Amino acid sequence: MIQPSMHMPSTTARQPLGELLVQRGVLTPQQLRQALDHQAGNDHRSLLGEVLVEMGYATDQQVMEVLAEGYGIPCVEQVARVADPRIIEVLPRDFIEEHKVLPLFLVRSVLTVAVSEPSNLYLVEEIARRTGHEVQIVAAASAEIESAISAWLPAANVFVIDDIYEDIAEEDFSVIERQVTELADLEQVAGHGPVVKLVNFIIYSAVQEGASDIHIEPDDQSLRVRYRVDGRLYEKISPPYRMHAAISSRIKIMSNLDISERRLPQDGDFNVMLEGRPIDLRVSTMPGKYGEKVVIRIIDSESNRIGLDQLGFGPRMLEQWKQLIEQPNGVILVTGPTGSGKSTTLYSVLGQISSDELNISTIEDPVEARIPGINQSQVNQRAGFTFASAMRSMLRQDPDILMVGEVRDAETASICTQAALTGHLVYSTLHTNDAPSAVTRLCNLGIEPYLVAATLRGVLAQRLVRKICPHCAEPWSPDDRTSEAVLRACRDIDGAQRGAGCSHCRRTGFAGRLGIFELLVPDERFLDGVAGGATLQALRGMLDGMDFMSLWEDGLQKVAAGLTTPDEVLCATRL
Numbered sequence: 190m191i192q193p194s195m196h197m198p199s200t201t202a203r204q205p206l207g208e209l210l211v212q213r214g215v216l217t218p219q220q221l222r223q224a225l226d227h228q229a230g231n232d233h234r235s236l237l238g239e240v241l242v243e244m245g246y247a248t249d250q251q252v253m254e255v256l257a258e259g260y261g262i263p264c265v266e267q268v269a270r271v272a273d274p275r276i277i278e279v280l281p282r283d284f285i286e287e288h289k290v291l292p293l294f295l296v297r298s299v300l301t302v303a304v305s306e307p308s309n310l311y312l313v314e315e316i317a318r319r320t321g322h323e324v325q326i327v328a329a330a331s332a333e334i335e336s337a338i339s340a341w342l343p344a345a346n347v348f349v350i351d352d353i354y355e356d357i358a359e360e361d362f363s364v365i366e367r368q369v370t371e372l373a374d375l376e377q378v379a380g381h382g383p384v385v386k387l388v389n390f391i392i393y394s395a396v397q398e399g400a401s402d403i404h405i406e407p408d409d410q411s412l413r414v415r416y417r418v419d420g421r422l423y424e425k426i427s428p429p430y431r432m433h434a435a436i437s438s439r440i441k442i443m444s445n446l447d448i449s450e451r452r453l454p455q456d457g458d459f460n461v462m463l464e465g466r467p468i469d470l471r472v473s474t475m476p477g478k479y480g481e482k483v484v485i486r487i488i489d490s491e492s493n494r495i496g497l498d499q500l501g502f503g504p505r506m507l508e509q510w511k512q513l514i515e516q517p518n519g520v521i522l523v524t525g526p527t528g529s530g531k532s533t534t535l536y537s538v539l540g541q542i543s544s545d546e547l548n549i550s551t552i553e554d555p556v557e558a559r560i561p562g563i564n565q566s567q568v569n570q571r572a573g574f575t576f577a578s579a580m581r582s583m584l585r586q587d588p589d590i591l592m593v594g595e596v597r598d599a600e601t602a603s604i605c606t607q608a609a610l611t612g613h614l615v616y617s618t619l620h621t622n623d624a625p626s627a628v629t630r631l632c633n634l635g636i637e638p639y640l641v642a643a644t645l646r647g648v649l650a651q652r653l654v655r656k657i658c659p660h661c662a663e664p665w666s667p668d669d670r671t672s673e674a675v676l677r678a679c680r681d682i683d684g685a686q687r688g689a690g691c692s693h694c695r696r697t698g699f700a701g702r703l704g705i706f707e708l709l710v711p712d713e714r715f716l717d718g719v720a721g722g723a724t725l726q727a728l729r730g731m732l733d734g735m736d737f738m739s740l741w742e743d744g745l746q747k748v749a750a751g752l753t754t755p756d757e758v759l760c761a762t763r764l
Contacts, residue, residue, distance in 0.1 A: 206237055209255045210247060220246045249330040253305070257328035260307045264328045268293065268303045269337035276300075279320045282445070288312055289334050292320075299323045305331035384435045387428065388443075392470065392485070394425065396463055399701075401487055401528075405440075407433045407480035419655045419702050420528065423695070437474065437481050444472040452476055471555070488557045497537045500530075501703035503746060506738065509708055510649065514538050514616075519646035520609045522596075524621040530653045530704055531618040532557055535592055538616060539563055542590065551592040552579040568594070580604040584613075593617040599635040606636055609644035623740065624648040624709035625728045628719055642720035648709040652740060652761040654753045655699035661691035665754065686751040703752060705744040705761065709737060 207225065210216040216224075228240045238252040250266065257264035265271065273294045277285070280292055290312070291303045300322040306312065307328050317324040391414055395403050400416035412430045415422045428436070441448045444457030457472045469488040474481045502510060513521060523531045536558050539549060543562045554568035554576070564586075566579055576593055577600040583591060584604075595618050596602045605615045621627050627648045631641050665685040688698025711719070715731050723731075738746075744758030 206252070206255060206259070209259060210241070210251070213251075213255065215247050215251050215255075216241070220244075249332045253328050253330045256307055260328070262307055262326060262328055265293075265303055266329075266333065268329045268333050272303075272337060279322070280316065281319075284319070285338060289331055289338070290316065291329070291334050291337050293327070295322065299325055301325045301327060303327050303329040303334055303337075305329060305334055384432070384439050387432070388436060388439045391425075392461060392468075393463065395485075395487060396461075396468055396489065403483075403485040403487065405433075405436060405483040405485075407477065407482065409479055412436075418695075419697075419699055420653060421655075421697075433480055437483050440472060440483055440485070441474070444470075446472070446474070451481055469555075469557075488555070495533060495537050497541050500534060500537060501747070501752075502706060503743065506706060506708050506743070509710060509736075511541070513647040513708075513710060514542060516614060516646045518609055518612050518614050520605055520615045520617070520644045521646050522617055522619050522627050522648045524619045524624060524627050524648060524650045525652060526620060526622075528653070529651055530702075531651065532594070534649065534651065534704070535616055535618065536560060539592060547589040548587055549590045549592070550583050550586060550588045551594070552576055552583065553592075553594040576601045577604055580608070584608055584611075588613060590614045591616070595619070596631075596634070602631055602634040602636050606631075606640050606644050610640070621650070624650040624707050625725060625732065627709075628728060629725045632722075638722045639720045642711075642716040645711060645716075645719070647711070650707045650709075650740060651704045652744075653702045654705055654744065654747070654757040654761050655697075656701045656703050656752055657686050657754065658688040658691060658694035658698055658700040660693040660700075661689040661698060662686045662751065663689050682745065682749045682755075684749050684751050685755065687754050699757075703747070705740050705747060705758065707738060707740045707743060710735075 207216065207221045211218055211221055224237065224240050224244055224246060227244065228237055238247075238249075238256065241247040241252060242249050254264045268291055271293055272291060276292045276295050279295070279300065280290070285291065289305050293301045293303055295301075300316075300320055302313075302316055302324060304312065304326050305328070307326060313324055313326055391403060391405075395416050398416060398418055400418050401420075402417040404415040404417070404422065406413050406415065407430065410430050411427065412433045413427045414425050416425050438448045441455070441457070443459045445459070446455045446457045453476065455472075455474045459470055459472070461468050461470065466489075471486040471488065473484045473486070475484075497507065497511065523534050525531050532553075539551070539560050543549060543560065545562070548564070549562070550564040550566070552566050552568060556565050556567045559565065566574075566583075568574060568576060568579065576595070576597060580591070580593060580601065581604060591605075591608060591613055593601065593605060593615065596605060605617060609615050619627050619630055621630050625648075627650075628641060628645065631645075632638055663686060665687040688694060688700075690696040690698045694700045709732070712735055715728065715735065718728055718731055740762045741758065744753070744762060745755075747753050748755050748758060
């Protein structure tokens, strides 16, 4: 085994740091004496260089340049610019933060590391031991290293996918000859080339195919990887079962999770760069009978930034919605089950109304897309930064428009209502099956009916349905499997189509999704009913005299336009 070696700093006799600084004209002899006295009074618990910087007699960079000259090593400025982000992985995150070191690059098995204490030979030896590489050190100011760490470590688990193989040969899996059970084995195998390439391929192809989730599921001596595309799961690949431990460990390492913990669920996240854009990935692990199931949620900011015209609104409803979102105050809600596209709709709204003249702030869990000009914050439950506490703080930030990711509890609902009453426009989401149910949900959360009536400006309920693949669309005609409900609904519809299935849509007949909507803009009669505590059934009865189109009716219009199928609408709207 090749032992790691080091390029040590010169150990020849050196002048003291203070004398070198005086010779360079950085210090005066009097300043040096004052600094030495200060250091002595502090029982030498601080290095002379630290004392000089603290007293303002020298800069961190000046001290480091003299130290580097004394030790015969280079001094580097702006280390963040010369560092290779892929090399930062060679040292653990906590080690880098604790010792203020930064791996810069690896060339021919020689690892160059920036350090702020070139005299600490034990630190250099530890880096060589941990990495297994020959180590060459360069000096850098501690402030420069800290700046680089703060720049890189928030994205320390960012992996650039630049080595993807469409086909992975069977022999590539042969590096793992046995079931891996020990922690040391897992760490070693998870870093093997074939495992890294396989995980990269899984993530890369999922993003390329527009998947929202990746499911890695072990079974009895089998392993399958499934993608959720357009709301449906399908199997992508089935690696050998013996790969499971290494794959899950690799994903845990990328997510900063504990690879030794396999009995409890864990949650983490990491990022990848794909074709120049960042992709956020949220990781969840769950112990099972045959091993841990791993689910990766893909949050592609590009896919969430869609214009209002692309969501699937009909012309009339789109005009109503645009008028509604420009209200000066009140509460506007978007409702639907998980995965119905509520966040995408709200992001489209924020993109539509964003203006230099408005202070627009959001509180989300999580932030799924960055929107220029919008002040976005993310919930942190562990730190006590909840929707309610964030809302209270946001209201002290002079906002014009607020977007709250979800009204989950009575406190958040109350603060949203109070904000609307004091002249703010509040957007948020609720989990309800239709638009009228949002009214009763707010009342169930403890909001007085008269306050709901005073603040509610509109409710948009929505679902997502799959779009017919344009490459294989053909006229639809019922067959033996067509349900009676679909036949009754489509009796008077002309122009219905279906997808026959082709290579563009993986033989499914569908490609992409669009929304179906119902928009409730309450009139005076409806608001009087709300204020009077009308039941949900009574509120639904009031819709007959209003300009209101249900989810089912909007879906049938899209069927008639040849955009989706009757079965898709029936499946999405069935309560």
